[in-house]
Amino acid sequence: MQTKKFVRPLVAMSLILALFSCKKEYETVEQLDNKNIQAYKDAHPGTSFTDTAGYAYTIAQLGSGSYVKNTDSIYYSYKFSTLSGTVLNETKELTIPGTYLGYSDQFVIGSSKYTLKPIREVFAKLRRGGKATVLIPSRMAFGKNGLSSFGIGPNECIVVEIGLYTFSKKHEVDAYETAKFITDNNLTFNTDPNGIKYQVITAGTGTEPISEFSTLGVSYTGRYLDGTVFDSNSSASFRLDQLIKGWQLILPGRITAGGKIRVIIPSHLAYGTSPLDFDISISKVSNN
Numbered sequence: 001m002q003t004k005k006f007v008r009p010l011v012a013m014s015l016i017l018a019l020f021s022c023k024k025e026y027e028t029v030e031q032l033d034n035k036n037i038q039a040y041k042d043a044h045p046g047t048s049f050t051d052t053a054g055y056a057y058t059i060a061q062l063g064s065g066s067y068v069k070n071t072d073s074i075y076y077s078y079k080f081s082t083l084s085g086t087v088l089n090e091t092k093e094l095t096i097p098g099t100y101l102g103y104s105d106q107f108v109i110g111s112s113k114y115t116l117k118p119i120r121e122v123f124a125k126l127r128r129g130g131k132a133t134v135l136i137p138s139r140m141a142f143g144k145n146g147l148s149s150f151g152i153g154p155n156e157c158i159v160v161e162i163g164l165y166t167f168s169k170k171h172e173v174d175a176y177e178t179a180k181f182i183t184d185n186n187l188t189f190n191t192d193p194n195g196i197k198y199q200v201i202t203a204g205t206g207t208e209p210i211s212e213f214s215t216l217g218v219s220y221t222g223r224y225l226d227g228t229v230f231d232s233n234s235s236a237s238f239r240l241d242q243l244i245k246g247w248q249l250i251l252p253g254r255i256t257a258g259g260k261i262r263v264i265i266p267s268h269l270a271y272g273t274s275p276l277d278f279d280i281s282i283s284k285v286s287n288n
Contacts, residue, residue: 029144029155033137036157040083040135049135055118056135057125065128065166070102074123075165075173080150080158083135088151088158094177094225095274096165109150116141119160131163171195174266174275181225181264181277189264196250197264206257208285212248215239217257217284223277225264230276237284245269246276257285 027035037056041049049056068074075098079090091097099106105120106113118140122132138144138155146152167173178197182189189197210216216238222231240248246265255261260281270276 029139030137032155033139033157036083037135037137040157040159047133053118053121054140055137057118057122057132059122059125059130059132061129061131063127063130063164063166065130065164067127068101068124068164070100070124072101073098073168073170074101074104074128075167076104076123077161077163077165078119079161081161082152083157083159086151092226094181096167096173096177098170098173109147114142116160119162123162123164126164128164128168129166131161134160134162136160170267174268177225178264178266178275181275189262192250194246194249194269195266196246196269198250198254199262200254201260201262202255202258204256204259204282206259206282206285208256208287210240210252210256210282210285211287212241212252213239213287215284215286215288216251216282218280218282220278220280225275225277244271247278247280251280251282255282257282 041047041056047058049058075096077091077093077096080088082088101120101123104123105115105117107116108114116136118134118136122134126132136158138146138157141158142150142152142156144154146154146156152158165173165176167176175195181187182197187199189199191197208214218236218238219234220232220236221229223229240251244265246263246269249269250263250265251261260279263278263280265276265278267274267276
């Protein structure tokens with residue numbers, strides 16, 4: 001009869017052992033991220049990555065310019081890809097983004113802002129002209145939900161190739177983008193003293209000269225250098241002094257009514273963001 005005293009303790013011990021033996025095994029998000037990033041590294045044995053603060057990076061080219069501080073302006077490139085190599089988004093050499101280094105980790109996608117801290121931290125390790133690749137785990141990127149509009153699935157790590165241009169001033173970027181655009185498209189332009197590129201297609205036959213206060217009947221198409229049309233009007237009327245500075249500087253003395261001109265205007269003579277490519281036709285000039 002005394003053996004019954006041990007029944008309940010033995011049953012309890014058996015249940016505890018059973019619970020431990022049946023404990024569910026699963027990967028944490030961090031473990032899954034680490035496994036996926038390690039698989040990427042294994043697939044690129046010729047590249048040495050440095051692990052730091054939860055992500056990994058490699059510097060392909062340090063650059064020969066100066067290091068940059070958070071308060072410095074930078075002009076940069078990026079290419080977002082999945083670990084399998086699918087390109088999600090990348091910059092273009094004709095529309096080079098720029099900001100302060102301290103804000104280079106902020107990206108607006110759709111209507112939401114995302115902060116990718118590793119990008120800013122690796123930019124800070126480069127000199128101007130440098131290039132690097134950053135492997136960002138999902139927990140530091142777009143998380144468990146991913147971002148379907150950007151092509152990123154749940155818990156997906158991303159590869160970001162980044163580069164710093166040597167430029168530190170906007171006018172240097174404008175000059176680079178404009179020269180590349182002209183070369184790539186085999187175009188020929190004249191240059192006025194203000195740096196505006198222009199090509200007179202037709203001088204026009206009107207007798208009224210265009211001056212600062214002329215009212216113009218115009219049709220025009222305005223494009224960014226990547227070809228994106230941002231404005232167009234087939235029948236407009238403006239007084240010249242109410243338009244962007246680039247128009248005010250380039251039109252007088254070059255065409256009149258019946259004339260057509262193509263101009264590439266630096267950003268500081270336009271809206272301050274990028275060079276603009278305009279086709280402009282003048283139908284009427286009034287100095288009354």
